[in-house]
Amino acid sequence: MAADSAAVSASGQEDTRTRLLTTALRLFTEHGVEGTSLQMIADALGVTKAAVYYHFKTKDEITGAVAEPGLRELDSLVEDASRLRGRNARVDHLLRGFVDIVVRHRTLMALFSRDPGVTRALTTSWTTRGSFSGTMLEILTGPEGEMNQAIAAHAAIAGIAMTGGARQFADLDDETLRAHLLDVGRRLLGRPRRR
Amino acid sequence: MAADSAAVSASGQEDTRTRLLTTALRLFTEHGVEGTSLQMIADALGVTKAAVYYHFKTKDEITGAVAEPGLRELDSLVEDASRLRGRNARVDHLLRGFVDIVVRHRTLMALFSRDPGVTRALTTSWTTRGSFSGTMLEILTGPEGEMNQAIAAHAAIAGIAMTGGARQFADLDDETLRAHLLDVGRRLLGRPRRR
Structure with missing residues (x-):
């Protein structure tokens, strides 16, 4: 009892x-x-x-906890992608997974990209959390680490995250937003576009 | 005297x-x-x-004044681009000019994309300043306003701005950074790449 x-x-x-x-x-x-x-x-x-x-x-603890599920999903995504063989498989898995996470957490992304308070509260989590964003960029950039690929990878991550949270696309349904953001990543990373 | x-x-x-x-x-x-x-x-x-x-x-006034020259350059860029005939000419002019401004003000872009204080201080300037960023997106999206172009345009602006200010590319010389960022915009907007 x-x-x-x-x-x-x-x-x-x-x-x-x-x-x-x-x-x-x-x-x-x-x-x-x-x-x-x-x-x-x-x-x-x-x-x-x-x-x-x-x-x-504190409110910062709440902000951190609000963001935690999304950050944890990013962690496992990067881990899963790292284990795949073949650069294209890794890039495609990471790109699709990242777009999924951004769309699933679009309210949070919107807050993240607009609200100064979130950025400050999260600086600690992002810094203490090892560098999954570093690993993510490494996978997308590829083993040769060419500068144009590194820059395209950074622009893809930033572009997808900021656009996924943008006010003007808030009314788009998840599936449409997901397809368009995937397209953004594929164009930048030179991966085949969806049919 | x-x-x-x-x-x-x-x-x-x-x-x-x-x-x-x-x-x-x-x-x-x-x-x-x-x-x-x-x-x-x-x-x-x-x-x-x-x-x-x-x-x-106030410090916010200083922050606003620090950003002012870049914002003013953006204003005239959008005005100049709007006056050109032909969509491709407008897109190319805007893209090249935007990349130039981002690279010329890269210290400011770095601050802008990382520091919560800047975002807050600038919210007023951006809001009171009419919607040059709206016009910029309109030009890049094109007259038919297709959703995939609108999303690509938003991702291009965000990707170029955030990547131009990213810490990991701070050591790149201006010319190299400019060429790569231009490439990002051209891939996303479907414009011919540089030779």
Whole structure:
């Protein structure tokens, strides 16, 4: 019985944490990170500020946690791609996976590319997280590391991320956005276009 | 005589303003916008804080003024391009000019793409300045406004700007960087590559 109620309470807390992050992302999108207070998050959830503090001590921690799932997906994508044999297979896997992640997290990408508060909060995560973005660029650039490929790879990553989060494409459905962003990457990296 | 000394003093002040902006850009690059105080700018210039206040009331004003020349160049570029006849001529002129501006202001681009403080300070300038970036995208997208061209245009602008300011290409000489960034834009916009 005691174990049961502990399990219920743990999953209840897990649930609060998830709802907290969803609510935070919505408020960040509406008011910007700097314009959102812990109190506003608590009010929107209908809980006390102490309940928010139970999960996160600072707004930067919340911002980091909001971005965490996307960053973790990027980590495994890069790991998976590194294991493939053949440069084209690695590039194609990475490109498709990156576009998928950008589209799946487009609200977050939008926030990321527009809101100064997110950039600051994430600087730590990105820096402490090893250099998956370095590995990503290495895979896309290829073993010879030619400058024009390195620059095309950087432009592809930046272009896809910023465009995936751009306001003017917010109404596009996921599938259409995904197809167009993939096309951007393929043009830049010299990979065959979709039929 | 009075007119002469007024002219000397006006040009002396113009000179201080220019030196102030150069110094501010250097300090912003070293310490970030948020890590740079008006006092630090005054110290680096060897003037009093009051002398800095004479030119600018806030750090945001300084940040805006640091970015102003680049923004003004973008304005005239878009105006010039709009006047050309023929879509290809407009696209080529705009692309070449945009790459030129990004490379000429690469220190500023680096700051822009990395520093949260710049983004915030510039939000006002970009918004009040009409929509030259809207016109730029319109020209690059073309009259039919096809979605794949619109997305390619957005990715080209974002990719060129972010890559031009990227740390890992900071050692490339201007001419090489310019050629590669032009290549990025031409691949994305389907324009002939350089020979």
